[in-house]
């Protein structure tokens with residue numbers, strides 16, 4: 541199986557990233573090697589082992605409901621039969637990382653782009669760009685949840701709108717996407733849980749995000765998130781914690797145009813910064829939120 545070709549580089553908030561062809565392709569299921577299926581099986585089994593007690597219930601339940609298993613790389617056609625019936629979403633095969641506006645356009649039409657190739661065995665623990673395991677295992681289960689499915693389509697429409705406004709607006713929206721859909725944490729009665737796709741598809745980060753003392757865990761605040769830069773090639777230095785999915789859906793309902801306009805006059809912050817007014821979640825004190833500067 542040949543590695544995907546790089547078409548161009550895109551200048552973004554996080555420097556240059558490789559941007560692949562933007563076309564949709566059929567999943568070449570017959571071309572997957574035994575090694576490819578083995579990588580899927582190993583990644584799937586590892587995550588199934590460590591995510592109970594770490595990932596939110598909505599994610600875990602839907603991994604079962606959509607019928608993901610360890611024995612082989614799933615067929616997009618099989619998953620689409622289940623997904624279309626549940627929420628009207630469908631998977632489309634792509635070469636890999638898409639330009640933001642192309643990505644959001646797919647979401648706006650209830651299509652989730654899934655990279656057709658899977659990482660090599662030597663990339664098991666880390667890969668710098670989305671592969672099949674990240675896109676499929678990380679993103680697709682939550683699309684079985686009707687409320688989350690509607691939210692993701694609204695995100696796509698918001699992305700197209702931001703793209704129409706200007707590059708800053710699009711950058712603000714991709715930061716929001718990054719700190720929620722990709723790397724979001726949620727509070728539950730049993731403590732913090734993971735809902736971000738970039739976390740659930742990574743064994744190391746699934747453990748680090750909840751157990752390490754290194755990262756900040758801040759209460760979700762829309763503008764705070766939009767002003768926070770991020771890096772794509774390390775574990776996150778900051779995680780934003782929502783109190784529940786309703787908080788996220790409510791916060792993203794208003795028209796963002798005035799917010800984009802306001803943020804154009806304000807600076808952005810490095811990923812690891814803690815600011816006055818931040819609600820800092822202290823693991824040591826269990827549920828404790830303290831305002832930075834309080835202590």
Ligand SMILES: C[C@H](O)[C@H](O)[C@H]1CNc2nc(N)[nH]c(=O)c2N1
Nearest residue numbers: 636637638640643653670714717
């Ligand atoms: C929207 C935001 O930039 C996000 O990182 C997008 C970019 N392009 C992508 N392209 C693919 N194939 N898969 C993804 O998850 C993403 N994520």
Ligand SMILES: N[C@@H](Cc1ccccc1)C(=O)O
Nearest residue numbers: 694695698792793794795796
């Ligand atoms: N409400 C946002 C769009 C959006 C919806 C859902 C999630 C994120 C963004 C806007 O007007 O731009």
Ligand SMILES: [Fe+2]
Nearest residue numbers: 670722737738
């Ligand atoms: Fe992703």
